[in-house]
Amino acid sequence: KNQVEQSPQSLIILEGKNCTLQCNYTVSPFSNLRWYKQDTGRGPVSLTIMTFSENTKSNGRYTATLDADTKQSSLHITASQLSDSASYICVVSDRGSTLGRLYFGRGTQLTVWP
Amino acid sequence: EADIYQTPRYLVIGTGKKITLECSQTMGHDKMYWYQQDPGMELHLIHYSYGVNSTEKGDLSSESTVSRIRTEHFPLTLESARPSHTSQYLCASSDGGAVTGELFFGEGSRLTVL
Numbered sequence: 510k511n512q513v514e515q516s517p518q519s520l521i522i523l524e525g526k527n528c529t530l531q532c533n534y535t536v537s538p539f540s541n542l543r544w545y546k547q548d549t550g551r552g553p554v555s556l557t558i559m560t561f562s563e564n565t566k567s568n569g570r571y572t573a574t575l576d577a578d579t580k581q582s583s584l585h586i587t588a589s590q591l592s593d594s595a596s597y598i599c600v601v602s603d604r605g606s607t608l609g610r611l612y613f614g615r616g617t618q619l620t621v622w623p
Numbered sequence: 624e625a626d627i628y629q630t631p632r633y634l635v636i637g638t639g640k641k642i643t644l645e646c647s648q649t650m651g652h653d654k655m656y657w658y659q660q661d662p663g664m665e666l667h668l669i670h671y672s673y674g675v676n677s678t679e680k681g682d683l684s685s686e687s688t689v690s691r692i693r694t695e696h697f698p699l700t701l702e703s704a705r706p707s708h709t710s711q712y713l714c715a716s717s718d719g720g721a722v723t724g725e726l727f728f729g730e731g732s733r734l735t736v737l
Contacts, residue, residue, distance in 0.1 A: 513665075543726075552629075552713055552728030553666075598666075611726075613665040 511536040513601050515614040523622055526589055530617045532582040532599035540604040544573050544584050547596045547616065556584070556597075586619075594621045626650050629714050629729035636704055637737050644699045644732045646714030654717040654724070655697040659683060659710050660731075666713065672697055704736045 516531045534542070541560045545553035557566045557573040559582070566573050570587045586593055596616040603610050627648040636642055648655065653674045658666040658681075668681030672691040686708070687701050697716075701708055712732045717724040 550731070550733070552715075552730050554728070555725060558725070611668070613667075615663060615665045618663075 511601075511603060511610075511612050513599055513612045513614040515597075515599050515617050517617060518615070519618040519620070521620045521622060522589055524589060524591060528586050528589060528619065530584045530586075530597050530619070532584070532601075532614060534580050534582070534599070534601045534612070536580075536601040536603050536612050538604050539577060539580070540602040542573075542575055542582050542602075543600040544571070544582075545598040545600060547598055549595070553598055589619075589621045591621050591623060594619060627714065627716055627727050627729045629712075629732050631732060632730060633733050633735075635735045635737065638703075638705055640704050640736075642701050642704055642734070644712055644714075644734070646697045646699070646729055647695050648697075648716045648727070649695060650716060650718065650727070651694065652716035652718055652727075653694065654719075655691070656715045656717070656726075657681070657687075657689060657697070657699050658713040658715065659685065660713055661710055670699065704734070706736045709734060709736050 513534045522528050543558045544556040547553040556571050559566050559575045564575050572585045575582045596618050598616040599614040601612045630645045655672045657670040659669050660666045667683035669683050669685040670689040672678045678689050687699050689699050714729040717726050
């Protein structure tokens, strides 16, 4: 069964600290993996998209890594800010059909305290 | 910033009422999607469209219906709302396939049925 599991479910850190969020997936055949940030009551906003051949991609203070062999991805946030408080969602696409399909994780709820 | 808009942002209605959630995008995207999201849970695809006069049901069974008469407009309708329909509804559009394209989300419509 194709699944996307994220950990931890929730995380609290102090402003200025770094943190790493995890995503494990069983989606096959794999096409790409995306990380989204979703502020409370808002729609998700894309942070990164990585294909099979990419193992690192950065977007400002956000760095995503991908290990397609172990089917794991991480999102590292550097020097956290209060505005980083949000849910971070891992989304994996398959290429099992011409149209593909998206599999969503439940997200990691990050809270940054001053 | 994505040019995709949802109205209303918040709606509280009584059981049995008919409601329409509006979604419009100005990016000229052919592909549009409706997702349902409950707190702490993953997004579930309920409807999608690959162009004018094309609509398909998603993975999650839904009593709602959609239409796509114009490229930019993808409204979702519930003929008779029930408390079980209480949820967050997210509209999205894509500049390519769901696998290869960037997915842009609206701000969401939070529906509460009393």
